[in-house]
Amino acid sequence: MTTFFISDLHLCAQRPAITELFLDLLRREGPHADAFYILGDLFEYWIGDEAASQDEYRPIIDGMRRVADGGTPLYVMHGNRDFLLGAQFERETGCRLIQDPIVVDLYGTGVLLMHGDTLCTDDHEYQAIRQRVRSSEWIEAFLRKSIGERNTLVRQFREKSKIVSATKSPEIMDVNQQAVEATLHKHGVRHLIHGHTHRPGQHVFDLDGERAHRDVLGDWYKQGSVLRCDAQEWLLQDIPLSRLNGPRNAIPAE
Numbered sequence: 001m002t003t004f005f006i007s008d009l010h011l012c013a014q015r016p017a018i019t020e021l022f023l024d025l026l027r028r029e030g031p032h033a034d035a036f037y038i039l040g041d042l043f044e045y046w047i048g049d050e051a052a053s054q055d056e057y058r059p060i061i062d063g064m065r066r067v068a069d070g071g072t073p074l075y076v077m078h079g080n081r082d083f084l085l086g087a088q089f090e091r092e093t094g095c096r097l098i099q100d101p102i103v104v105d106l107y108g109t110g111v112l113l114m115h116g117d118t119l120c121t122d123d124h125e126y127q128a129i130r131q132r133v134r135s136s137e138w139i140e141a142f143l144r145k146s147i148g149e150r151n152t153l154v155r156q157f158r159e160k161s162k163i164v165s166a167t168k169s170p171e172i173m174d175v176n177q178q179a180v181e182a183t184l185h186k187h188g189v190r191h192l193i194h195g196h197t198h199r200p201g202q203h204v205f206d207l208d209g210e211r212a213h214r215d216v217l218g219d220w221y222k223q224g225s226v227l228r229c230d231a232q233e234w235l236l237q238d239i240p241l242s243r244l245n246g247p248r249n250a251i252p253a254e
């Protein structure tokens with residue numbers, strides 16, 4: 001049996017083939033998987049659960065619902081783009097929202113799961129913004145605005161962040177190794193799985209004289225990225241868009 005970890009799908013109407021690739025994964029693996037963990041940024045952005053009623057999200061919610069109804073647990077963690085996913089989304093999809101960070105038991109191994117943005121401690125500017133927008137005051141004020149106003153704000157926010165990110169060095173936007181080690185210590189585990197940085201990889205390093213592991217999930221901009229874990233091995237794999245080119249799922253690649 002297999003447990004699947006994915007993150008940073010950034011699903012949106014502009015990348016329909018990626019949405020189809022996600023639904024294809026759920027259809028293929030959902031019936032016999034032990035669980036799916038989505039570690040943040042399932043959506044490009046999420047302005048509140050009322051958005052779930054929009055047509056754009058219907059196939060995604062229905063696809064997740066089918067997996068959950070089939071008895072396979074779907075766990076969803078907030079990312080920095082979709083931290084407003086809430087109770088209505090949980091109800092409609094049948095998923096369970098999980099805390100960041102959280103330790104889970106994976107076939108007898110304790111594993112720390114995170115979105116990953118809180119480990120990017122060198123990016124002081126990002127951490128300051130994160131703290132502001134995650135406050136209950138900010139969230140309440142945002143959710144009081146109309147859907148149109150929220151969409152406008154998100155667009156402005158993303159334009160600004162694109163400009164700012166372009167000026168930052170790649171090292172600043174990656175995780176800080178001391179933060180990784182301190183977080184593993186705090187939780188008493190030697191395995192970490194996270195996304196956010198869009199730098200897929202399986203890192204092994206020394207922690208107090210023993211091996212420790214950091215598996216980083218990739219983004220879904222041009223392909224899928226999935227970590228498949230069973231009791232024997234953890235495999236980080238790409239799912240190419242060409243998977244969809246069968247007669248049943250003919251969808252033009254971007």
Ligand code: MN
Pocket residue numbers: 008040041079080081115117195196197
């Ligand atoms: Mn992210």
